[in-house]
Amino acid sequence: MRKNIVAGNWKMNLSENDAVELAKEVAEIKVENAEIIIFPPAIFIPTISKLGLKLKIGAQNFYPKDKGAFTGEISITQLKDAGVSYVLVGHSERRTILKEDNEFLKDKVNAALEHDVKVVFCCGEELTIREKGTENEFVKSQLVESVFHLNADQLKNVTIAYEPIWAIGTGLTASKEQAEAMHLFIRETIANHYNQEVANSVSILYGGSCNPSNAKELFACPNVDGGLIGGAALKSADFSSIASSF
Ligand code: 13P
Numbered sequence: 001m002r003k004n005i006v007a008g009n010w011k012m013n014l015s016e017n018d019a020v021e022l023a024k025e026v027a028e029i030k031v032e033n034a035e036i037i038i039f040p041p042a043i044f045i046p047t048i049s050k051l052g053l054k055l056k057i058g059a060q061n062f063y064p065k066d067k068g069a070f071t072g073e074i075s076i077t078q079l080k081d082a083g084v085s086y087v088l089v090g091h092s093e094r095r096t097i098l099k100e101d102n103e104f105l106k107d108k109v110n111a112a113l114e115h116d117v118k119v120v121f122c123c124g125e126e127l128t129i130r131e132k133g134t135e136n137e138f139v140k141s142q143l144v145e146s147v148f149h150l151n152a153d154q155l156k157n158v159t160i161a162y163e164p165i166w167a168i169g170t171g172l173t174a175s176k177e178q179a180e181a182m183h184l185f186i187r188e189t190i191a192n193h194y195n196q197e198v199a200n201s202v203s204i205l206y207g208g209s210c211n212p213s214n215a216k217e218l219f220a221c222p223n224v225d226g227g228l229i230g231g232a233a234l235k236s237a238d239f240s241s242i243a244s245s246f
Helices: 016-027 042-050 076-081 092-096 102-114 127-132 135-146 176-193 196-201 215-219 236-243
Strands: 005-009 035-039 056-059 086-089 118-123 158-162 204-206 226-229
Touching (some): 005 236, 016 035, 016 042, 016 236, 042 056, 076 102, 086 102, 102 118, 118 135, 127 135, 135 176, 176 215, 215 226
Parallel strands (some): 005 035, 035 056, 086 118, 158 204, 204 226
């Protein structure tokens, strides 16, 4: 069956010393029923990786080409060399601020999987879309356009993170009913495109103001398999409490 995962997206935060300290503290978290992944700023990945800690390290971003004249960018192979086994693709901040569209995200998904790096694919609607009641169609189109070209075997290396944009960094969390409804919809959509067995094997994480006081009820939802945590991942005590919420 599918894995529970708790992942910390540190975004563009922390000094090197603070990042190293936090990584060491996160590696001490004892949970048996969930995998823990950290996504530090790229510049700290080699240092954290060399600590040899017992945790998975992911990259928040990369460029979907192996090498070449792409000033300022980092390739998947370079990140892999540095110790990365997961990447985030489709985070709403990269979609909105860095203008990454579904077509480009499809290239990123392909580049990561070609190099055996697992993908955490983020999807989620903004508030105006939820107010119109079209969030299901919107999220479905994100999956169809960037993920559903994969075959069932490739999809095994993809985790989905549903992150409603209106809940990211706002303190507003999706209710457990809203989260479960969307996660169930995503699983049904995967089942319709692939089959139920494939759908049952995909971990679907929730992200958006997840914290120690709401993690338990969110993770108790049958189709919520963990969380992608932003702000609360920057404090080891909070992240530990969330990771222990299954
Ligand atoms: P917050 O937990 O700070 O709302 O961020 C969620 C997120 O964007 C994780 O990728």
